[in-house]
């Protein structure tokens with residue numbers, strides 16, 4: 001099917017980026033160099049693909065879910081040997097090897113796609129991309145990159161900022177798309193840390209549990225959220241060592257401090273006497289904390 005015959009599908013999050021200045025900003029932020037391979041999720045009708053192919057990259061691997069766009073994309077780009085298209089779901093197909101990812105992503109899969117591309121704190125991707133430049137719903141972008149103390153600061157902010165350097169590139173209002181989405185958007189840049197700079201796996205797991213526990217009750221002071229994990233004096237000692245107050249709430253604690261807190265609690269829990277059968281399971285970071293609270297929040301929706 002040609003692009004002219006194609007009908008835009010809302011369920012695939014199809015909002016074509018038509019603003020030349022935003023396309024320029026995305027490509028400039030990606031800083032694509034000679035020989036690099038770039039992955040594009042959701043090329044659509046190829047507005048961004050065309051720009052990517054104007055850079056000196058060695059390969060542009062694109063993954064598009066909508067079968068009806070495949071023919072048009074082949075017609076438009078097959079003359080360039082660097083272009084390769086894979087039809088399928090970016091959440092499940094084997095992704096083409098790449099150094100960088102550049103994409104105007106379908107907002108309804110933001111959460112799982114981020115997990116696939118950047119990984120989770122306790123399940124990081126083995127070989128991180130060097131850089132990702134993603135057009136996302138502004139609300140999600142803000143949560144990814146915001147500083148502690150901001151109302152948008154959440155467990156997602158901590159996780160992402162422990163996995164990489166996250167920065168805003170530019171705001172993108174609805175008029176930059178056709179059809180315009182109902183929500184504001186923004187371009188963000190993520191530079192994942194190399195494996196040697198990531199938290200060690202045991203600590204990452206403990207931090208993940210801690211984040212779930214504390215952000216499930218984000219209005220509670222740490223003293224209350226953490227009470228019962230270790231004794232009150234021990235908890236105070238750990239907090240003072242990190243330079244945080246137990247009167248603080250989760251959204252005030254910086255990403256690195258979460259790791260230090262998890263490490264301190266782990267150490268305290270390991271060195272304390274074995275709990276009696278009555279309070280077994282209460283002294284260590286609780287692995288059964290409710291996962292649902294954070295579960296779906298990272299999934300943005302372009303249509304509000």
Ligand SMILES: C[S@@+](CC[C@H](N)C(=O)[O-])C[C@H]1O[C@@H](n2cnc3c(N)ncnc32)[C@H](O)[C@@H]1O
Pocket residue numbers: 012013014015016017018041042043044045046047048049063064065066088089090091104105106109
């Ligand atoms: C917001 S549009 C962006 C299109 C184009 N890159 C642009 O900037 O104009 C999102 C694109 O992702 C595609 N898409 C949606 N879900 C997908 C998935 N799970 N895997 C791969 N592509 C997907 C849509 O069909 C659509 O082409």
